[in-house]
Amino acid sequence: MVTNTRPRSAGAFGAIADPTRRAILDLLRTGDLCAGDLARQFPVSRPAIAKHVRILRSAGLLREHRRAQQRIYSLDPAALGEIDNWLAPYRLFWAARLTDLKQLLESTENRND
Amino acid sequence: MVTNTRPRSAGAFGAIADPTRRAILDLLRTGDLCAGDLARQFPVSRPAIAKHVRILRSAGLLREHRRAQQRIYSLDPAALGEIDNWLAPYRLFWAARLTDLKQLLESTENRND
DNA sequence: GCGTAGCGTAACCACATGGTTACAAATACC
DNA sequence: GGTATTTGTAACCATGTGGTTACGCTACGC
Numbered sequence: 001m002v003t004n005t006r007p008r009s010a011g012a013f014g015a016i017a018d019p020t021r022r023a024i025l026d027l028l029r030t031g032d033l034c035a036g037d038l039a040r041q042f043p044v045s046r047p048a049i050a051k052h053v054r055i056l057r058s059a060g061l062l063r064e065h066r067r068a069q070q071r072i073y074s075l076d077p078a079a080l081g082e083i084d085n086w087l088a089p090y091r092l093f094w095a096a097r098l099t100d101l102k103q104l105l106e107s108t109e110n111r112n113d
Numbered sequence: 114m115v116t117n118t119r120p121r122s123a124g125a126f127g128a129i130a131d132p133t134r135r136a137i138l139d140l141l142r143t144g145d146l147c148a149g150d151l152a153r154q155f156p157v158s159r160p161a162i163a164k165h166v167r168i169l170r171s172a173g174l175l176r177e178h179r180r181a182q183q184r185i186y187s188l189d190p191a192a193l194g195e196i197d198n199w200l201a202p203y204r205l206f207w208a209a210r211l212t213d214l215k216q217l218l219e220s221t222e223n224r225n226d
Numbered sequence: 227g228c229g230t231a232g233c234g235t236a237a238c239c240a241c242a243t244g245g246t247t248a249c250a251a252a253t254a255c256c
Numbered sequence: 257g258g259t260a261t262t263t264g265t266a267a268c269c270a271t272g273t274g275g276t277t278a279c280g281c282t283a284c285g286c
Contacts, residue, residue, distance in 0.1 A: 013129060013130050016199075017127050018274080019126075029202060029203070034232080034233090035232075035233055036233075039233095044274085044276090045275070045276065046232095046234090047233090047234075047235080047275085047277085050234055050235085051274075052274085066282095068231095068232085068283060068284065069231065069232045069282060069283045069284070070232065070233085070283095071232085071233065077206045077207050078207055080200060081207065084204065086129075086135065087197060090138075090142070090190040090193050093188075093190045131243090147262085147263090148262075148263060149262065157246090158245070158246065158247085159264095160245085160247085160263095160265080161244065161245055161246080163265085164244075164264095164265095165244085179252095179253095181252095181253060181254065181262085182252060182253045182263065183253095183261095183262065183263080184263065227286100228286090229284105230283100230284085230285085230286105231282100231283085231284080231285100232281105232282085232284100233280100233281085233282090234280090234281085234282105235279085236279080236280100237278085238275100238276080238277085239275080240275085241272100241274090241275100242271105242273075243271085243272070243273090244272095246268080248267085248268105249266080250264090250266095251262105251263085251264080252261100252262085253260100253261085253262080254259100254260085254261075254262095255260080256257105256258090256260105
């Protein structure tokens with residue numbers, strides 16, 4: 001019996017379920033942004049973005065630090081590891097991708113040291 | 114402007130957002146199951162599972178074939194590639210962080226003992 | 227000190243979502 | 257053919273979710 005204590009405070013899986021939140025993460029990948037600049041990238045209101053940011057933060061995907069009145073948000077993708085881990089056994093199914101990943105990691109190592 | 118045509122028919126990201134649906138996929142990873150056997154693994158009603166299965170199927174993650182009155186469900190994890198692809202650039206990110214962390218840890222070890 | 231810029235929160239609303247029970251359809255069994 | 261088994265669908269309900277507008281707080285500029 002898979003007794004399923006539903007966490008109801010989403011976590012990473014819930015956080016990336018929404019396309020707007022994924023777009024926020026994608027944007028932040030290119031550099032930090034303050035709340036206003038972030039919100040200006042989307043066709044929805046600033047409070048709506050604030051709520052998404054709140055969810056992303058509670059999922060541990062965003063860090064916030066303040067500069068003057070601004071709140072600067074930066075990516076903290078470590079929490080995506082949960083998803084990556086869950087995905088891992090399925091990745092066996094499409095083994096061809098594994099070599100891609102290996103190459104990716106190798107090139108990263110090269111770039112990084 | 115990230116103009117965000119919300120698909121509202123979930124897709125893989127929405128499909129794996131629910132813990133029950135992830136558990137269904139995990140179960141199916143060990144072998145095919147008919148609807149009844151599947152439902153018996155969970156503390157919710159059979160129709161609830163049927164709805165989850167429907168969502169997983171429309172996300173392309175499950176295949177169904179019939180045997181007598183039974184519907185046998187089998188995993189088709191190819192659609193998880195969408196998630197894997199989205200995750201890829203972040204994997205770079207935390208690979209970079211990991212080496213940063215490694216360096217940090219090494220220098221800390223040196224300082225610390 | 228005072229106006230203004232930047233931003234989160236509260237209150238509210240429409241609708242999606244996950245669950246339930248009741249029912250109907252298809253297939254095996256005798 | 258009649259009955260039991262297996263299963264999806266319909267109808268309904270409570271709650272979650274993403275959006276809005278209105279408001280309040282904090283920090284700079286002068």
